Amino acid sequence: MNSPSARTRRLLTFGPALAVLALAAGCSASSTTSASAPPTSAPATSSAPATSSAPATSPSSSASSTSAPAAGSKCATQNLRAAAGSSEGAAGSVFQVITFTNTGSSACTLFGFPGVSLTSGSSGAQVGAAADRQTGETPAVVTLQPQGVASATLRIVNAQNFPSAKCSAIKTTAIKIYPPDQTAPLSLSFSTTGCSQSATHLLTIGAIVAGSSGGQ
Secondary structure (H helix, E strand, O other): OOOHHHHHHHHHHHHHHHHHHHHHHHHHHHHHHHHHOOOOOOOHHHHOOOOOOOOOOOHHHHHHOOOOOOOOOEOOHHHEEEEEEEEEEEOOEEEEEEEEEEOOOOOEEEOOOOEEEEEEOOOOEEEOOOOEEOOOOOOOOEEEOOOOEEEEEEEEEOHHHOOHHHHOEEEEEEEEEEOOOOOOOEEEEEEEEEEOOOOOOOEEEOOOEEOOOOOO
């Protein structure tokens, strides 16, 4: 049997080694615990959408792309085309329909009576008096969509109905037409006979109406 002093010597001999092993085991457990810990979650703000994204097209830029005149604007001369429509003769006169087509890209309006006169020669010089307005007609606003048509009827009295001294008949080659509220005219090729004496009135123009019949 071993003596107490011998056991004591063995404990003293192996004690430090056991302490080292225990310390190493503790460190290993600590390292294992630290490695298995879940990673720190990312801040909540990291998933928020970026505030620097480009904005949608602004209303002002959309509005500026639309430069065409609004519906209801008066038809400008440059957006109208005049043409000779139907005609008929009666009681020493010719009733000639003049049509107006909206060649613009937006709706516009015509209201009232056009200004009309006969012209002659390449210079477009006016012959005789301008057309009188037809009495008893009440004009109405006519809205023309793009390619829409309106019209008015021009009455041309036969120049031969008047004495030569009061008429001084002359051949004419065109009709000059001022759309309502416009200062620039349209020219329509049209051959007839006018009176160069401005005191004799051959022409009478009706109010503008919708469609191509001139209100007839």
